[in-house]
Amino acid sequence: MTRRVDLPNGDSLEETWADPKGLYGWFTHVDHKSIGRRYLVTAFAFFLLGGALAALMRLQLSRPDNTILGPDLYNQIFTTHGSTMMFLFAVPVMQGLGIYFVPLMVGARSIAFPRLVAFSYWMLLFGGTFLYVSFLLGAGPDVGWFSYPPLAESLYTPSKRADVWAQLITFTEVGSLAVAVSLITTTLKLRAPGMTLNRIPIFVWAQVVTSFMVLFAMPAVMLASTALILDRLVGTHFFDVEHAGDALLWQHMFWFFGHPEVYIIFIPGTGIVSTIITTFSQRRMFGYLAVVLSLVSTAFMGFGLWVHHMFATGLPQLGESFFTAASIIIAIPTGTQVFCWIATMWSGRLSVRIPMLWILGFFTIFIAGGLTGVMLAAVPLNTQVHDTFFVVAHFHYVLIGGAVFPLFAAFYYWYPKITGRVLSERLGTWVFGLFFVGFNLTFFPMHILGLHGMPRRVYTYPAAMGWGTLNLLASAGAAFMACAVVIFVLDAIRALAAEMAAAPNPWNAGTLEWATSSPPPNSNFPRLPTVAGREPIWENPPDQPVVVGLRADARDVLLTHVLDAEPDHRLLFPDPSIWPFLTAIAATVLFIWSIFTPWGVVYGAVPAFVTMVGWFWPKSPNEGGTPLWPLAHRTLPRPNEAPAAGGAI
Amino acid sequence: MAVGLTVVTLVALLVASVWTGRTVASLQASSAISIAITGHQWWWEVQYEDAVPSRRVLTANEIHIPTNRPVVLKVTSRDVIHSFWVPNLQGKRDLIPGYTTALWMQASRAGVFRGQCAEFCGMQHAHMAFDVVAESDEEFARWLDARRQPSGDPPDTVRRGRDVFMQARCAGCHTVRGSDAAGQTAPDLTHIASRSTLGAGSLPNTPDNLATWIRDSQRVKPGNQMPPNPLAAEDLEVLVSYLETLR
Numbered sequence: 001m002t003r004r005v006d007l008p009n010g011d012s013l014e015e016t017w018a019d020p021k022g023l024y025g026w027f028t029h030v031d032h033k034s035i036g037r038r039y040l041v042t043a044f045a046f047f048l049l050g051g052a053l054a055a056l057m058r059l060q061l062s063r064p065d066n067t068i069l070g071p072d073l074y075n076q077i078f079t080t081h082g083s084t085m086m087f088l089f090a091v092p093v094m095q096g097l098g099i100y101f102v103p104l105m106v107g108a109r110s111i112a113f114p115r116l117v118a119f120s121y122w123m124l125l126f127g128g129t130f131l132y133v134s135f136l137l138g139a140g141p142d143v144g145w146f147s148y149p150p151l152a153e154s155l156y157t158p159s160k161r162a163d164v165w166a167q168l169i170t171f172t173e174v175g176s177l178a179v180a181v182s183l184i185t186t187t188l189k190l191r192a193p194g195m196t197l198n199r200i201p202i203f204v205w206a207q208v209v210t211s212f213m214v215l216f217a218m219p220a221v222m223l224a225s226t227a228l229i230l231d232r233l234v235g236t237h238f239f240d241v242e243h244a245g246d247a248l249l250w251q252h253m254f255w256f257f258g259h260p261e262v263y264i265i266f267i268p269g270t271g272i273v274s275t276i277i278t279t280f281s282q283r284r285m286f287g288y289l290a291v292v293l294s295l296v297s298t299a300f301m302g303f304g305l306w307v308h309h310m311f312a313t314g315l316p317q318l319g320e321s322f323f324t325a326a327s328i329i330i331a332i333p334t335g336t337q338v339f340c341w342i343a344t345m346w347s348g349r350l351s352v353r354i355p356m357l358w359i360l361g362f363f364t365i366f367i368a369g370g371l372t373g374v375m376l377a378a379v380p381l382n383t384q385v386h387d388t389f390f391v392v393a394h395f396h397y398v399l400i401g402g403a404v405f406p407l408f409a410a411f412y413y414w415y416p417k418i419t420g421r422v423l424s425e426r427l428g429t430w431v432f433g434l435f436f437v438g439f440n441l442t443f444f445p446m447h448i449l450g451l452h453g454m455p456r457r458v459y460t461y462p463a464a465m466g467w468g469t470l471n472l473l474a475s476a477g478a479a480f481m482a483c484a485v486v487i488f489v490l491d492a493i494r495a496l497a498a499e500m501a502a503a504p505n506p507w508n509a510g511t512l513e514w515a516t517s518s519p520p521p522n523s524n525f526p527r528l529p530t531v532a533g534r535e536p537i538w539e540n541p542p543d544q545p546v547v548v549g550l551r552a553d554a555r556d557v558l559l560t561h562v563l564d565a566e567p568d569h570r571l572l573f574p575d576p577s578i579w580p581f582l583t584a585i586a587a588t589v590l591f592i593w594s595i596f597t598p599w600g601v602v603y604g605a606v607p608a609f610v611t612m613v614g615w616f617w618p619k620s621p622n623e624g625g626t627p628l629w630p631l632a633h634r635t636l637p638r639p640n641e642a643p644a645a646g647g648a649i
Numbered sequence: 650m651a652v653g654l655t656v657v658t659l660v661a662l663l664v665a666s667v668w669t670g671r672t673v674a675s676l677q678a679s680s681a682i683s684i685a686i687t688g689h690q691w692w693w694e695v696q697y698e699d700a701v702p703s704r705r706v707l708t709a710n711e712i713h714i715p716t717n718r719p720v721v722l723k724v725t726s727r728d729v730i731h732s733f734w735v736p737n738l739q740g741k742r743d744l745i746p747g748y749t750t751a752l753w754m755q756a757s758r759a760g761v762f763r764g765q766c767a768e769f770c771g772m773q774h775a776h777m778a779f780d781v782v783a784e785s786d787e788e789f790a791r792w793l794d795a796r797r798q799p800s801g802d803p804p805d806t807v808r809r810g811r812d813v814f815m816q817a818r819c820a821g822c823h824t825v826r827g828s829d830a831a832g833q834t835a836p837d838l839t840h841i842a843s844r845s846t847l848g849a850g851s852l853p854n855t856p857d858n859l860a861t862w863i864r865d866s867q868r869v870k871p872g873n874q875m876p877p878n879p880l881a882a883e884d885l886e887v888l889v890s891y892l893e894t895l896r
Contacts, residue, residue: 071772071773071775071871072772072871072872075772075774143769143771144769148729148730148768150728150729150730150746151729151730151769151770156690156728156729156771241747246747247730247745247746247747247748248745248748312732312740312741312742312743313743313745313748313750314742314743314748314750314752317670317671317674320670321667321670324666324667324670325663325667328659328662328663328666329659331655331659332652332655332656332659335652336652339652374659377666378662378665378666379666379667379669379670380666380669380670380673380740381666382740383740383741383742384740386740386741386767387732387767387768387769388767452736453736453737453763453765455734455766455767455774456767457769457774458774458775460775461775462850465763
């Protein structure tokens with residue numbers, strides 16, 4: 001049982017897992033921490049852009065009959081704002097957190113399929129750039145982030161604007177599907193020995209549940225947007241009413257994605273909440289099983305509510321009642337989580353630091369949004385407030401409350417881990433205060449505006465309606481939020497320039513990402529941990545073994561069994577490569593070209609094929625100084641025969 | 650305990666919602682009045698149905714209804730999806746091309762109730778309003794009878810205005826019953842002067858605003874389907890005078 005294997009030499013391990021330096025090297029990174037940082041920074045940049053667009057909208061609506069923005073520009077702005085926040089910020093930023101932290105939290109050296117993850121990043125970057133270049137060229141999409149046909153059909157939108165939207169979907173969905181697959185595989189196969197299913201951190205559970213939702217929801221919208229492109233490009237008639245197409249078909253497909261999308265954004269947020277509450281209460285999560293089951297049941301139910309976005313279309317009563325029931329019932333798992341969080345805080349030793357402030361903000365705002373959500377489930381109320389500012393208020397309470405507040409908490413919580421630096425507590429209080437006050441000033445009046453009959457997506461409104469004061473108030477609130485974000489960004493930049501001062505575990509947290517230095521080394525863990533409890537740092541005994549027997553001179557990764565995380569076999573992971581970047585370029589050419597001619601798909605497939613061949617080209621065993629592990633040695637013996645982990649040392 | 654309370658509350662809300670929904674959706678009394686509403690970018694076509702074709706009434710952007718009587722609305726769209734909504738009278742209903750759905754509403758007091766498109770329908774979604782005028786049975790019957798009349802021969806003073814109407818592009822899109830103008834793509838103007846707004850709630854209907862609208866409605870409501878009409882000042886004046894007689 002104590003077959004001694006030499007520990008890997010620390011330096012060579014670091015070199016093995018290092019990404020290449022230099023400009024060329026920058027395009028070849030496959031380290032999940034590097035890609036995760038890029039994801040977070042890029043998504044946050046899109047958050048700033050989307051926020052700037054929101055500020056422009058608030059400027060236009062600050063008084064009645066305003067003419068700062070015309071209808072043409074306003075419609076592009078609200079469409080681009082919504083699409084940005086959904087596809088370029090909310091989903092990628094959560095996935096970015098997953099890419100960075102899931103491997104660390106499960107105690108792995110790498111994310112699964114690192115090149116695929118690198119590819120997904122380039123797709124996000126190119127897709128987002130494509131949207132904003134189009135916007136600056138005056139071809140920003142202007143048919144809403146939901147892009148309903150027939151309005152989005154070429155008869156009513158003859159320009160390329162609707163195509164830009166539809167291809168943005170393709171870009172971002174390809175990217176998020178790739179990440180979802182990688183996160184699921186990482187969690188199922190790369191967990192540290194001992195991390196059985198019931199010891200997986202709740203944040204990781206949330207990421208896995210979300211990734212499964214992505215797998216089922218995103219294809220629906222990709223199918224829909226592809227059908228829309230076909231309608232526009234080659235004259236198919238999926239949604240073309242003049243030729244027996246069906247305008248409602250789009251809405252079913254879009255919302256079959258669109259409602260789960262809300263949970264795809266919100267469930268990782270709950271994962272953050274659970275993580276931070278656990279840390280700052282200094283106790284294990286109350287009702288771990290209930291919380292995990294809540295996440296899973298939310299994910300299932302999330303696919304059964306889409307019709308509540310369509311109550312105004314005039315569907316049969318019985319069908320509407322079913323979706324009312326489903327929309328109300330989904331409050332139960334979320335409520336369960338809220339009670340578990342309260343119980344955890346109640347019975348722990350709660351210390352309110354900056355991340356915890358944001359979590360407390362999350363509670364008030366998200367619960368208010370949840371209450372209006374239950375209201376919206378009722379058909380008679382829904383048909384009254386649907387497509388009004390009441391709904392705008394509702395989903396900003398849910399999404400900003402449920403995702404952005406936890407995200408800011410996460411930024412403060414994990415900033416020391418990612419950068420090794422610490423953000424200012426004093427400024428942090430200001431950021432939170434300004435954002436919280438500004439948020440409520442902006443969005444609370446919108447409830448009232450909606451009840452007074454102000455519809456959404458109008459570029460102006462007549463003075464006689466009497467909506468001016470509340471709109472002005474909302475616009476003023478937006479200024480507060482903008483200040484908060486600016487202070488946050490400045491503080492983050494200031495901190496980057498400061499010296500590294502973060503301790504490995506400044507919050508005394510229990511999960512594995514804190515069991516390594518801040519920032520983590522290339523290999524994540526010089527000594528790969530094993531796990532004896534749900535919060536390994538708190539619960540592992542002092543003599544907890546580490547994993548040994550993995551090579552230090554190659555990207556050797558231990559794979560474990562899905563259920564009990566017993567060592568299964570080992571695998572050499574891919575080296576850095578330029579091919580994901582080149583493949584993403586080829587895909588970008590194909591996607592954009594196909595907006596203009598169907599031949600773009602045909603000719604564009606050639607470079608895509610070539611780059612993929614390059615990507616998947618088999619390596620000869622002697623290539624590049626890191627010979628492949630001889631095949632006979634790639635599979636470890638079964639754990640009960642000769643352990644590679646757990647029992648050693 | 651807390652979860653139990655949640656479940657009970659939610660179930661109670663569910664029952665209340667379904668019950669209210671049924672009550673709101675079901676029509677208790679039979680209705681004599683049935684109005685077909687068709688959405689266009691960016692105005693509302695309103696047709697009062699009648700078994701006798703000559704008694705049907707076609708108008709735009711203004712719906713008169715009698716008080717205390719349910720009115721059945723059959724809604725659809727000619728182009729993109731719109732949504733019919735009078736906040737004070739009834740929840741909204743989408744107007745979807747290819748589908749015709751029915752809903753009903755009832756005004757319990759006389760008054761003018763503003764309605765507005767609630768589904769984003771393109772450039773001028775913001776300027777797609779209408780008025781619902783609820784009035785007594787007698788007033789409503791009088792109004793409907795008046796709408797059934799075609800326009801008569803215009804008085805001599807404005808006859809030249811009608812010529813301008815025919816010679817400029819107006820008649821290609823607009824109908825004035827009782828004249829040769831029979832365009833089908835734009836609002837019926839047979840009783841334009843009696844309506845309270847222009848351009849689906851964009852401007853109050855005054856002679857000055859009418860002239861502004863005709864000359865260049867694109868400045869008032871950018872992107873709408875009506876092209877600018879660079880008429881000579883005197884032509885515009887007589888044209889407006891003619892339209893003002895269409896009551």
